[in-house]
Amino acid sequence: MRKIAESTVRRLSLYLRFLEEFEEQGTETVSSEALAARGGTTSAQVRKDLSFFGSFGKRGLGYSVPELLGRLREILGLGRRYRVVMVGAGKIGSALVQYRGFRQRGFDIVAIFDTDKEKIGTQWNGIAVSDVAQMETELSRTPVDIAVIVTPADSAQPVADRLVRLGLKAILNFAPIQISVPDDVVVKTVNLAFELETLSYALTNR
Amino acid sequence: MRKIAESTVRRLSLYLRFLEEFEEQGTETVSSEALAARGGTTSAQVRKDLSFFGSFGKRGLGYSVPELLGRLREILGLGRRYRVVMVGAGKIGSALVQYRGFRQRGFDIVAIFDTDKEKIGTQWNGIAVSDVAQMETELSRTPVDIAVIVTPADSAQPVADRLVRLGLKAILNFAPIQISVPDDVVVKTVNLAFELETLSYALTNR
DNA sequence: GTAGATTTGTGAAACATTTCACAATGATAC
DNA sequence: GTATCATTGTGAAATGTTTCACAAATCTAC
Numbered sequence A, B: 001m002r003k004i005a006e007s008t009v010r011r012l013s014l015y016l017r018f019l020e021e022f023e024e025q026g027t028e029t030v031s032s033e034a035l036a037a038r039g040g041t042t043s044a045q046v047r048k049d050l051s052f053f054g055s056f057g058k059r060g061l062g063y064s065v066p067e068l069l070g071r072l073r074e075i076l077g078l079g080r081r082y083r084v085v086m087v088g089a090g091k092i093g094s095a096l097v098q099y100r101g102f103r104q105r106g107f108d109i110v111a112i113f114d115t116d117k118e119k120i121g122t123q124w125n126g127i128a129v130s131d132v133a134q135m136e137t138e139l140s141r142t143p144v145d146i147a148v149i150v151t152p153a154d155s156a157q158p159v160a161d162r163l164v165r166l167g168l169k170a171i172l173n174f175a176p177i178q179i180s181v182p183d184d185v186v187v188k189t190v191n192l193a194f195e196l197e198t199l200s201y202a203l204t205n206r
Numbered sequence C: 001g002t003a004g005a006t007t008t009g010t011g012a013a014a015c016a017t018t019t020c021a022c023a024a025t026g027a028t029a030c
Numbered sequence D: 001g002t003a004t005c006a007t008t009g010t011g012a013a014a015t016g017t018t019t020c021a022c023a024a025a026t027c028t029a030c
Helices: A006-024 A032-039 A043-051 A065-075 A091-098 A100-104 A132-141 A153-165 A192-204 B006-024 B032-038 B043-051 B065-075 B091-098 B100-104 B132-141 B153-165 B192-204
Strands: A062-064 A082-087 A107-114 A127-131 A146-149 A170-173 A186-189 B062-064 B082-087 B107-114 B127-131 B146-149 B170-173 B186-189
Touching (some): A006 A032, A006 A043, A006 A065, A032 A062, A062 A065, A082 A153, A091 A107, A100 A107, A100 B192, A107 A132, A127 A132, A132 A153, A146 A153, A153 A170, A186 B192, A192 B082, A192 B146, B006 B032, B006 B043, B032 B043, B032 B062, B062 B065, B082 B132, B091 B107, B100 B107, B107 B132, B127 B132, B146 B153
Parallel strands (some): A082 A107, A107 A127, A146 A170, A170 A186, B107 B127, B146 B170, B170 B186
């Protein structure tokens, strides 16, 4: 498939959210104009984004909400569930495990690892916390699709290396550090410091 | 000031992190090549990014680590501390309040608001949780620079509206919804769903 | 069935960002 | 002091993304 810009993929994700709202309201069809208004972009942008994947609309009418929902879910790979392993059972990990939206959107946390003896063996939202030393053993029994790294900065890279060796192809990293992986592995880093500093830059330069 | 791309600002933030590491190691100077290698970009990109703000290097030698650190902090507006209000005292809020990196980077949480009677009056990391109904009263006594919204989706927009009315110019939004604000207010949204869906897209289309 | 109103899909134009490539500058060795 | 080497700073070129603008398609009203 032709390379699609990340900005486009993020907007598809946004459109999906809006379409879910339209569906709840019982709206049958929606125009690119209406979708754009809801999300701070332009109708041309919406149509261009969709056009990379096919032509889903009806001229003069717009897009069928249920159909476009289905297409977007398919494009984004949401027609299935994903098995997620979480490495690190600290504050953020705890918040994520309890976040219902995770499961709601098709992502099931099926394993949690930590190094803290106090935590190992306890149940988190129904999932037992295991010793990170057992990660290879356990993950070979329970394969997963996505890893979430929520460790301190200095463990993040070694953990990522081990996950890559286990064959993981997608990592969501919350550790405040840049991790490096082979080209065929996707990493998304969520780094609070970046966001805060973008804000302080904006506040300063106005 | 000439408009700077957000991608550039994010990279500056990244360079800052690397420079802190170089400083810890006692490195005196660093070349654009070395900075680039550390962060998955190119030396030309590093030099171009910096060139928007001035010329801080020495040809043949590179950049002085302490000087560039100072310059970047200044550019990013990190030469001061910021007062932060947190609205919503749920799981994520709790994790953020306890996150030391926040204070470490110059952002002090000085007020927390929630609607939950059980939480109001309790102390969180030394800060009393107040009733969100008192927000206007309290924030007029204790002015703040940045707001972090950690409420459920349906309260996020009303809360944002109130914050904007109070004169806030920077919002970090963790609620899984797009919030709309006037042009002179900056909003950064951290939305887990986007990140997960970008990953599932990447896993699907390979 | 025709006319008029909507709205898509998409090339082309405009705009933005990244990469290239090299002159200019300073450091180092002898 | 001269030659060599390393590295910056920056226009220009290449590449990428967004916006424009309009033909084509479909709907609605009569």
